[in-house]
Amino acid sequence: MASHRPLAPEALYTDCRLDHMQFDTTDDLEDSDEFLGQDRVLKAIDLGVTIKRKGYNIYALGPTGVGKHTLVRGFVEGRAAQEPAPHDWCYVYNFTLPSKPRALQLPPGTGVQLKHDMEQLIEELRTALSSAFESEEYQTRRRVLEEEFQERQQESLKELQEQAKEKDLALLRTPGGLAFAPLREGEVLPPEEFQKLPPEEQKRIEEEVEGLQQQLQRVLLKMPRWEREFRSRLRELQQEVSGFVLSDLMEELYEKYKDLPDVISHLQAVQKDVSENLGNFLESDETKAEAKAEAAPVMPDGLKIAPALRRYLVNVLVDASEAKGAPVIYESNPSYLNLVGRVEQMAMMGALVTDFTLIKPGALHQANGGYLILDALKALTSPYAWEGLKRALQFGDIRIESPVQMMSLTSTVSLEPEPIPLDIKVILVGDRMIYYLLAQADPEFGELFKVAADFEDEFVRDEETTKQYARLIATMVRKENLLPFEKGAVCRVIEESARAVEDAERMTARMRNVVDLMEESDHWARAAQAERVAAEHVEQAIAARIYRSDRVSRRMQEEVLRGTILIDTEGEAIGQINGLSVIQMGGYAFGKPARITASVRIGRGEVVDIEREVELSGPLHSKGVLILSSFIKGRYAVERPLSLGASLVFEQSYGGVDGDSASSTELYALLSAIARVPLKQSLAVTGSVNQYGRVQAIGGVNEKIEGFFDLCAARGLTGDQGVLIPASNVKHLMLRKDVVEAAAEGKFAIYPVETIDQGMEILSGMPAGERDEDGRYPEGTINRMVEDRLAEFAERQRQYARANGEESESESAG
Amino acid sequence: MAATQAKQPAAAEHADRILVALDASPQSVAALRAAAELAALLEAELEGLFVEDINLLHLCGLPFGREVGSYTASVRQLNDRAMERNLRALAIVIREAMEREAAQLPVRWTFQVRRGAVVAELLAASQSAAMLSLGRAGRRRRQTLGSVAESVVRQCSRPVLILGEEGGLTRPLSVLYTGSEAADRALRLAIDLEVRNPGGLRVWVWDDPAAGPPAERLQAHANARLTEVGLQTVAAVIGERELPDLLDKRNKGTLILPGEHSALLSRWVGPTILVP
Known part of the structure; x- marks a missing residue:
């Protein structure tokens, strides 16, 4: 029998010495690349962000705690900084179809400018138009028109009145109109007196009254036409006066935005609309003050402007004026509305109303032209969020619809903002299980998330990687503001990270667990009032951890x-x-x-x-x-x-x-x-x-x-x-x-x-x-004893079967 | 009438009733509101009067009593029963409006309906009131006074408050002082109102080189009146040239005029108190 030696103690524990590294504490170590050992992931993400084609979105999969978020963000932010800033996006009023606000794409920083310019335009129009309409010239010309109109009315009535007077008749105002009646001593002839008049006289009066009534009718029929004429002449006058003010103010804007045809066409629409709705700028001071006083406490700035003037405002959805490079957005709550944006409503006189200034951007807007990072599980568990995200990616645009609208459950009047083209890389971060489930169960998933970035759970533990790992620990120490770790403590942490993956030749990539251990070690070091974390503190942390959880095993x-x-x-x-x-x-x-x-x-x-x-x-x-x-x-x-x-x-x-x-x-x-x-x-x-x-x-x-x-x-x-x-x-x-x-x-x-x-x-x-x-095991060996015993069983079985005759034969044949 | 006019006391001194002429027009509602304010201010009773126009009723009795609709120009037969009902319904509406207005301030109030010639009834009722309030005109918008208002203003022996569609006794008060007795009363009324409810008072001394005492003396007189009661206002002299500014529409406020200047009513549409 060969002798069986137990393992030597060295084989039971592969300790870490870091002999090849000269350092005292982690303070002496340089920072390391935080993406240690994740080359596969880096290559995958690199591919995903470089290929500018539909569907090359990324799913970063791996267990929790391997630093998926940190890596994805770090990598993508580095990349985004070198990319151009996104466009500004604004919504403006659509003068032809008010329910479908127009989207304007503008160079970075222009949106806010345009918004500001339009606000100023409103303010200037307000003052310039009201002073134009208060000018002597306008007032006089207007008065002339009014007087002409009134005179025309009164003249024609006066004529009738004169005629009536000649015939001793009076023109009277009744609750519903005008009437003629015979007068005596300034009063209407009472009916009984009238009856006493000779019949010819009665007849004459009656005929005269009738004649006058017919004339009055003719005059009254003309009045509405005169009024219309008056209104249209008044409007012409207003156009003339305002046209001058308006074109002067607009000219500046046309010049400023001459390179942006969309803005120019919007400005033209504004100019046309303003000249058609001058009245909106001419509200009396009182109503303005009242409206302001009512609106002031509850409404945001934009809403304090009179509703009729709000249509000239600009709703800046995405403002890239401060952007340095492409945006990287992490949406921690990827609900449907937070992703695609929403059209808010406000209560006004008990009814809910909305307009284009209440369109609010979602994460897709904010990240347009850049990167959007989402938690896969959250995106999947938020109602409709997943569907909404997929739809946006599939059609390449952002369409703001409420979920209720999307499902056609209601058809209340709302806005349909013009869809905004979407140019985005979405990076989902989540468990492997979710990735595989989606890949299997959602046919669209594969088309939209073509790049899988699969994180390593562990690294090979060799001289080089241990070195890098030590530097990574040093980086974490600094990042988490921990006491410096002595060399021994670093070694202990590395050993523990090998133990965590149950492998002497590997180390865990779940840095969160490692950082937890480091934080706990730091705690024990501080409790001992040490200035550095020593191996014993790490040991203490491990022991405390075991003690906390080993109730059942005890x-x-x-x-x-x-x-x-x-x-x-x-x-x-x-x-x-x-x-x-x-x-x-x-x-x-x-x-x-x-x-x-x-x-x-x-x-x-x-x-x-x-x-x-x-x-x-x-x-x-x-x-x-x-x-x-x-x-x-x-x-x-x-x-x-x-x-x-x-x-x-x-x-x-x-x-x-x-x-x-x-x-x-x-x-x-x-x-x-x-x-x-x-x-x-x-x-x-x-x-x-x-x-x-x-x-x-x-x-x-x-x-x-x-x-x-x-x-x-x-x-x-x-x-x-x-x-x-x-x-x-x-x-x-x-x-x-x-x-x-x-x-x-x-x-x-x-x-x-x-x-x-x-x-x-x-x-x-x-x-x-x-x-x-001979094919036999030697005597005195275990195998021989087994074989013999089994042979014995077989023999007994055979004897037993023979003794029991046919019954067992038929059984053994079965 | 002459006797009372001679010994005309300032309305405010024993203001016990303010009469308001009511029909269903927006101006009369304005007149009601202004009168109610004034009544509250002067601690007077508000008396509403609705006159059922006898002329209308007579007209309805005539066989050719027909009206021509002012908008539709259609001819409709008038009927005296219908007219009476109409007027009664109107009176109820007006009474309710009055009740509401009066309750808001609050003031004591009465309301009566009389039948007769409108102007005559108003003048008769105004005899026992300190002041009469009425709307400028009937339904049509215009600069000129309506015929009823014009007759009342010409004949009334009491101060008349005249309101356009946009009603209310707006401030400040601007009083035109000419040195006449009526102007004295107007100034007294203005000062009284300002003292009771400070809201701004302007005194304009009318410089008429053709007649009357020199403007400086009038100014001194007016200023003396003002200082008597401790008001800071200083009277200013104006002539025909400055008049358009005073009557400018943007110049919000209530104008108090002495009776002899009632002609200005055709140039000013804001609330006015005409003091005879």
Whole structure:
């Protein structure tokens, strides 16, 4: 039997020394590139932002805490700074279709100027027009018109009045109009007096009245026409007076914006509209003052302008006057309205009204011409936000519609602002799971987000990367304002980041967890009033972390120590072995020893996995059991039927098991039971097995070893105790200091195992044995004992079958 | 009438009632509002009067009693029953308007309806009032006074408050002082109102080189009146040249004129108190 040596202490923990770096504390280290080890991501994002084609938006996927946001923002901001500033975007009144405000694209900074110019224009028009209309010239000409009109009216009535007077008749005003009546002594002739008049006289009066009435009718019919004429002449006069003022003021603007045809056409529309609505500028001072007083406390500045004049304002949606390079916007609340913008409404006299000045931009407007970063999960969980985003990207424009409108649920009068063309790169940041779900379930996703930037979870740990990692730690120390970390502390942090990914040759890329540890270490250092963070503070932080979360593992260990949960750590037993499982609770994982037992009898070759029978095992565990039974058949029962009945059980397991890491363990227990060879209870085993008896790597190796070590240590280390792990897991070892120390003192052993035979030898202290030229295992080896026992089962089975006659024959044929 | 006019006391001194002539026109509502303000100020009772025009009723009784609609120019037969009903309904509306106005300030008020010739009834009722308030004209917008207002102004022995469509007793008060007895009363009224409710008072001394005492003396007299009651106002002299400025539309406020200057009413449309 070959001798099986436990691993040397150096193999149990790959410490970090940073011998190749000369520094005392992190203060001596330069800043590093924060995007350490994410070359793939950088290339992906670079591609995404460089290809200016539809659909090349980016999804940055990776676990939380790897610095997705920081990297994406940092990279994109660097890129954006070199790109041109975006355009200004304004909404202005649409004079032909008021419900569809026009969008104006302007060079950066021009929007605010135009807004300012228009406000000034309104103010100047107001004063210039009212002074023009108060001028002597206008007033006199107007009065002439009015008098002409009034005279014309009165003349014609006066004429009638004169005629009436001649005939002793009076023109009277009635509630509804005018009437003629005979007069006597200045009063209307009472009816009874009238009756007393001679009939000819009565008739004459009646005829005269009728004649006058007809004339009056003719005059009155003309009056509305005269009034219209008067109005139109008045309007002509106003046009004449205002035209002069208006063209003078507008000329300046035409000159200023002559290179912007859209603005010019808008200004022309404004000029036309102003000249058609001069009255709006001529409201009396009183109404102005009242309107202001009412509006002042509640309304924003723009709204204090009289409603009729607001149409000349400019709503600057995007102001790029301060922009340095392309915009990079991170929208932390990507609701539908925050993305595509909204048309707000205000209450006025109890009704909700709106106009183009109430159009508010969304993140898409702000980021237009640049980059928009969003959290994928938030964008997906906000109602309609995802649909709205996709639509904007698909059609390449931003259309402001309320969700209610979008779904055509209401048809209240609202605005339909002209869509604004969209030129944007959207970068979604989120989990891998969401990416894969979207890729699978949303057919549009692939078309719109063609670039996946997949973040690494871990880096290779070698001399060069460790160096960079140390500098990254120094950068974080400065960024988070932590006390400087001593070299030892940096090493400890690096070691812990290797432990975090359970790999001595890798380091975690989840910088958030690393920073957490650093912050906690800083806390302990400050609590100790140290000026630097030393290795012991990091150690303290780790210990405190474990202490905070190890309540359950302690309780379980207590129960083992109290004998409630049966685990032996010394002695020998047949068909019984210590397995190891890992329990993950939140961010904390711990190893827990579990007793696995096997029992055998004559049977028909089936290995009963009791966990599986009661549905307490997951598919991986069941698979492991099937593999191990297949191993037994393949090795020991090639030429005769396997007449074995066996059952395997995880003792005192009530919560279900999964994973195949116990399959080698179960196989040892089974072999022990078949061969009737006792196994050392001072050892615990982990590792999966394949059909040929090779032991394969498993996860959580550090926690498993430490779990068994803690139990043994609590009972007192005997020097015999140890753990068998797959040899391929050795590179993952980053064990706790106390374990490493115990190993160094020879009190605890970790055996790397490649095959089941090796494992059996360690566990039983007997050679496993190899087949000789005859194909037989040598006497006194475990394999021989297994084979013999199985042969014995088969023989007995045959005898039994013969004794029982046909019944069993038919059965075995089945 | 001559006797009372001779011993005409200043309205404010024993102002116990202010009469307001009411019809349904916007001007009469303005007149009502101004009168109510004045009544509150002078602690007087407001008396509303609606005259059912006897001429109209007579007209309705005539076989050819027809009206021509002023907008539609259609001819409609008038009917005396309908007219009476119409007038009664109008009276109710007016009474309610009056009740509202009076309740706002508040002032004591009465309302009566009389039947007769409008001018005569108003003049008769005004005899027992300190002041009469009425609208400038009927429905049509125009510069000139309506025929009723014109007759009343010509004949009334009490101060008459005349309101255009845009009503209310606006401030400041501008009083034209000519040195006549009426002008004295006008000045007294103006000073009284200003003392009761300070809102600005301007005194313009009328410089008429053709007649009357020299302007300086009048100015001194007016200033003495003003200082008597402790007002800071200083009288200014104006002539025909400055008159357009005084009567300018933008010059908001109430004009108080002595009776002999009633002609100015055709050049000024703002609220006016004419003091005979």
